[in-house]
Amino acid sequence: MTDIKNYIQANKDRFLEELYGLLRIPSISSESAHKPDMLRAAEYWKEQLLKAGADRAEVMPTEGNPVVYGEKIVAPGAKTVLVYGHYDVMPVDPVELWKTSPFEPQIIGDRLYARGANDDKGQSFMHAKAFEYLVRENALPCNVKFMLEGEEEIGSPSLGKWCQENKKMLEADVILVSDTSMIAPDVPSVTVGLRGLSYVEVCVTGPNKDLHSGLFGGAVANPANVLAKLVADLIDEKGHVTVPGFYDDVVEVSAEERAAMAKAPFDEVAYKAALDIAKVSGEEGYSTIERTGIRPSLDVNGIWSGYTGEGAKTVLPATAHAKISMRLVPNQDWEKIGRQVAECLQARAPESVKVEVKLLHGGWPYGADLKSEAYKAAEAAYMDVYGKLPIPTRSGGSIPIIATFEQVLGIKSLLMGFGLEADAIHSPNESYLLENFFKGIETIVAFYRHYGA
Amino acid sequence: MTDIKNYIQANKDRFLEELYGLLRIPSISSESAHKPDMLRAAEYWKEQLLKAGADRAEVMPTEGNPVVYGEKIVAPGAKTVLVYGHYDVMPVDPVELWKTSPFEPQIIGDRLYARGANDDKGQSFMHAKAFEYLVRENALPCNVKFMLEGEEEIGSPSLGKWCQENKKMLEADVILVSDTSMIAPDVPSVTVGLRGLSYVEVCVTGPNKDLHSGLFGGAVANPANVLAKLVADLIDEKGHVTVPGFYDDVVEVSAEERAAMAKAPFDEVAYKAALDIAKVSGEEGYSTIERTGIRPSLDVNGIWSGYTGEGAKTVLPATAHAKISMRLVPNQDWEKIGRQVAECLQARAPESVKVEVKLLHGGWPYGADLKSEAYKAAEAAYMDVYGKLPIPTRSGGSIPIIATFEQVLGIKSLLMGFGLEADAIHSPNESYLLENFFKGIETIVAFYRHYGA
Numbered sequence: 001m002t003d004i005k006n007y008i009q010a011n012k013d014r015f016l017e018e019l020y021g022l023l024r025i026p027s028i029s030s031e032s033a034h035k036p037d038m039l040r041a042a043e044y045w046k047e048q049l050l051k052a053g054a055d056r057a058e059v060m061p062t063e064g065n066p067v068v069y070g071e072k073i074v075a076p077g078a079k080t081v082l083v084y085g086h087y088d089v090m091p092v093d094p095v096e097l098w099k100t101s102p103f104e105p106q107i108i109g110d111r112l113y114a115r116g117a118n119d120d121k122g123q124s125f126m127h128a129k130a131f132e133y134l135v136r137e138n139a140l141p142c143n144v145k146f147m148l149e150g151e152e153e154i155g156s157p158s159l160g161k162w163c164q165e166n167k168k169m170l171e172a173d174v175i176l177v178s179d180t181s182m183i184a185p186d187v188p189s190v191t192v193g194l195r196g197l198s199y200v201e202v203c204v205t206g207p208n209k210d211l212h213s214g215l216f217g218g219a220v221a222n223p224a225n226v227l228a229k230l231v232a233d234l235i236d237e238k239g240h241v242t243v244p245g246f247y248d249d250v251v252e253v254s255a256e257e258r259a260a261m262a263k264a265p266f267d268e269v270a271y272k273a274a275l276d277i278a279k280v281s282g283e284e285g286y287s288t289i290e291r292t293g294i295r296p297s298l299d300v301n302g303i304w305s306g307y308t309g310e311g312a313k314t315v316l317p318a319t320a321h322a323k324i325s326m327r328l329v330p331n332q333d334w335e336k337i338g339r340q341v342a343e344c345l346q347a348r349a350p351e352s353v354k355v356e357v358k359l360l361h362g363g364w365p366y367g368a369d370l371k372s373e374a375y376k377a378a379e380a381a382y383m384d385v386y387g388k389l390p391i392p393t394r395s396g397g398s399i400p401i402i403a404t405f406e407q408v409l410g411i412k413s414l415l416m417g418f419g420l421e422a423d424a425i426h427s428p429n430e431s432y433l434l435e436n437f438f439k440g441i442e443t444i445v446a447f448y449r450h451y452g453a
Numbered sequence: 454m455t456d457i458k459n460y461i462q463a464n465k466d467r468f469l470e471e472l473y474g475l476l477r478i479p480s481i482s483s484e485s486a487h488k489p490d491m492l493r494a495a496e497y498w499k500e501q502l503l504k505a506g507a508d509r510a511e512v513m514p515t516e517g518n519p520v521v522y523g524e525k526i527v528a529p530g531a532k533t534v535l536v537y538g539h540y541d542v543m544p545v546d547p548v549e550l551w552k553t554s555p556f557e558p559q560i561i562g563d564r565l566y567a568r569g570a571n572d573d574k575g576q577s578f579m580h581a582k583a584f585e586y587l588v589r590e591n592a593l594p595c596n597v598k599f600m601l602e603g604e605e606e607i608g609s610p611s612l613g614k615w616c617q618e619n620k621k622m623l624e625a626d627v628i629l630v631s632d633t634s635m636i637a638p639d640v641p642s643v644t645v646g647l648r649g650l651s652y653v654e655v656c657v658t659g660p661n662k663d664l665h666s667g668l669f670g671g672a673v674a675n676p677a678n679v680l681a682k683l684v685a686d687l688i689d690e691k692g693h694v695t696v697p698g699f700y701d702d703v704v705e706v707s708a709e710e711r712a713a714m715a716k717a718p719f720d721e722v723a724y725k726a727a728l729d730i731a732k733v734s735g736e737e738g739y740s741t742i743e744r745t746g747i748r749p750s751l752d753v754n755g756i757w758s759g760y761t762g763e764g765a766k767t768v769l770p771a772t773a774h775a776k777i778s779m780r781l782v783p784n785q786d787w788e789k790i791g792r793q794v795a796e797c798l799q800a801r802a803p804e805s806v807k808v809e810v811k812l813l814h815g816g817w818p819y820g821a822d823l824k825s826e827a828y829k830a831a832e833a834a835y836m837d838v839y840g841k842l843p844i845p846t847r848s849g850g851s852i853p854i855i856a857t858f859e860q861v862l863g864i865k866s867l868l869m870g871f872g873l874e875a876d877a878i879h880s881p882n883e884s885y886l887l888e889n890f891f892k893g894i895e896t897i898v899a900f901y902r903h904y905g906a
Contacts, residue, residue, distance in 0.1 A: 209550075224755075
């Protein structure tokens with residue numbers, strides 16, 4: 001039998017070429033102009049699954065973008081692993097900050113640059129290649145099912161319903177996901193907690209048209225000033241979110257668990273240097289890792305009003321807009337939080353303007369089971385490939401669908417992520433360390449061996 | 454001699470066609486792409502002045518857009534009127550809110566719609582036509598000089614120097630300007646006070662790239678949240694600007710003058726209905742007219758950061774920007790105010806971000822002389838045409854160059870404006886009441902007769 005290392009070495013260029021084919025499709029789910037690209041990306045995945053050795057694969061419609069489903073059943077009684085990934089990507093703006101064309105993958109140094117190189121095309125594609133190896137070597141010890149969606153970056157609005165409708169087909173013992181990060185190239189970790197998300201859009205309307213700021217300035221409430229005040233008041237001087245009820249459902253993490261978390265390596269000097277900031281910032285009484293791992297947060301994701309072009313325009317704008325999202329921790333309910341934020345903004349708005357708040361989307365937070373067979377198999381796999389146990393970490397990011405899987409399918413997920421902070425996912429110049437792509441394939445193969453044994 | 458009313462009646466369509474020619478040129482001074490249009494507009498004005506009867510007219514270069522100068526000297530000893538106007542216009546965005554094409558003038562009902570229909574192409578063009586009439590009738594009682602600039606909407610950066618260099622050529626007894634409003638079609642007014650302007654652009658920089666708001670949200674200062682707080686803190690609960698020293702140079706208006714101002718007609722119910730707002734808003738202790746006339750103010754003219762497109766993007770933006778302007782009253786120094794605002798924002802910014810403030814432009818406030826011969830002639834002219842004296846008002850707007858004229862040329866200005874609040878200058882669907890265009894021409898003719906008598 002060919003060793004996985006040798007197999008990768010022999011097929012490296014083909015693996016990358018196949019991944020490039022996927023990366024070249026601009027499957028941006030939040031922009032409706034890219035609708036045809038979603039279908040192209042789904043079809044591409046289907047072909048890849050069939051080539052890799054799936055018994056069947058198909059592009060299945062949903063109310064939104066289709067889901068690609070594929071499977072290989074080795075034995076009815078064998079354990080079943082359901083691989084989840086997503087073929088949609090984030091928008092690329094500000095596109096002028098990209099050093100390479102976002103949809104023309106390019107290797108520079110030891111990294112592959114492209115939108116989706118990591119999130120999640122690069123990471124999910126490792127699973128196709130690990131699967132291919134085990135099939136070709138006739139060594140697949142489990143049944144494997146693949147489920148790739150095209151709406152992760154917009155909150156997976158259709159996948160929950162699709163899972164409900166295909167519950168039987170999706171039966172599995174564990175859901176395997178690579179869509180998170182690890183601590184460092186030589187410090188593997190498994191994500192055991194994910195924050196939830198509640199995302200709202202606020203529109204403040206003042207006068208019925210843009211006004212001349214000289215003729216009206218000082219006498220008519222300016223929606224941009226009002227919005228700035230509403231936004232500013234959402235967080236107090238101590239970094240606490242001021243929305244009434246915001247922390248009501250948060251489960252405080254025990255001092256013991258916080259002490260354990262504090263053992264994870266964290267270099268604040270390097271962290272600040274990497275981001276070029278003079279100071280970290282956040283909720284008083286919590287460390288940086290705690291602020292993103294165990295505490296909810298509130299961020300403006302976008303704000304716009306008035307004249308934003310070159311030069312000066314003395315306008316008092318008619319409207320002002322903001323996109324605001326809250327990251328949530330286990331036990332917080334994203335719809336409730338969205339409502340609380342909306343009610344709070346409405347209540348605080350002065351009579352001189354109208355405020356509208358739309359709940360754009362959201363997702364539940366998630367906590368994993370560190371005592372499961374799957375988690376143990378993952379530990380053994382990382383030990384094989386990296387020579388050390390993975391550190392259990394909590395990610396500040398959200399994969400809202402992970403909580404949905406548990407609710408709808410009753411299956412826990414295992415988050416074996418091979419991304420790094422430096423990969424700049426969601427930003428210009430997203431990249432993926434080639435070493436992690438190949439070691440990820442190795443680790444996944446090792447996982448199957450331990451889990452299926 | 455033809456009566457001016459008859460002359461207008463006979464030449465109405467030609468007057469409008471000639472004005473359309475000017476309105477069709479998209480001479481937006483704040484957008485560098487429109488540079489060639491600035492020259493086209495200047496050349497057009499030159500031709501119009503020559504056709505109207507100027508002895509000479511030329512397009513004179515400046516460091517920025519050219520100035521159109523023209524003159525007719527009837528007698529060396531006669532009084533000299535220097536007409537000032539501007540051929541540049543504001544940007545047209547949001548262009549989707551226009552009901553007509555902004556640079557294709559169109560009459561709907563009793564109004565002419567186009568960018569610049571009022572500000573200032575329509576208003577300045579009345580002077581060309583009043584001049585034409587008096588020349589053709591051989592009845593011009595004064596020397597007339599024209600000076601039309603192309604940078605008014607960006608703060609007239611070149612005109613002061615150009616005036617300095619052409620001081621001799623520009624000698625005059627009064628500068629006549631139509632670039633302001635009157636109270637109502639049947640309530641003429643002359644603007645005797647103008648606010649100054651100090652316009653800054655703020656850039657808040659946080660991390661060196663856009664970040665994933667899940668992975669970093671709560672631990673890294675978000676420039677959009679920081680900017681919102683900085684902006685919100687510039688105005689307190691009572692509507693006072695909180696920038697240290699902001700009110701130091703403001704001359705408080707006497708109780709007597711405030712009582713006189715209170716006699717000007719103002720219908721708050723109609724004002725609110727026209728703007729579709731439930732409540733006026735501003736500095737405590739002042740009326741709406743006072744808030745825009747005798748008090749300085751601060752407005753966000755534009756704000757932008759992060760993702761502003763369709764749908765949701767969970768980004769923690771690297772930068773956030775705002776355009777902020779202060780309207781100033783007599784005795785306030787715009788450069789000093791700009792510096793104070795910049796220092797205040799720097800001082801208040803948290804260590805976790807960098808703040809840059811650029812002073813984009815500004816202009817001095819202005820107060821007129823109600824006892825001058827020119828003001829008396831204007832009163833008589835309005836009496837002739839409207840059957841009533843004009844009300845002296847203070848405009849909240851800025852024409853920064855008016856103060857410069859006084860400083861550089863030593864000449865006071867007379868602001869005979871025929872605009873109306875409903876004209877929506879600087880906004881989509883700018884228009885000009887045709888009645889005011891024609892009555893303005895009549896009033897200007899009457900002014901020359903009284904002033905030159």
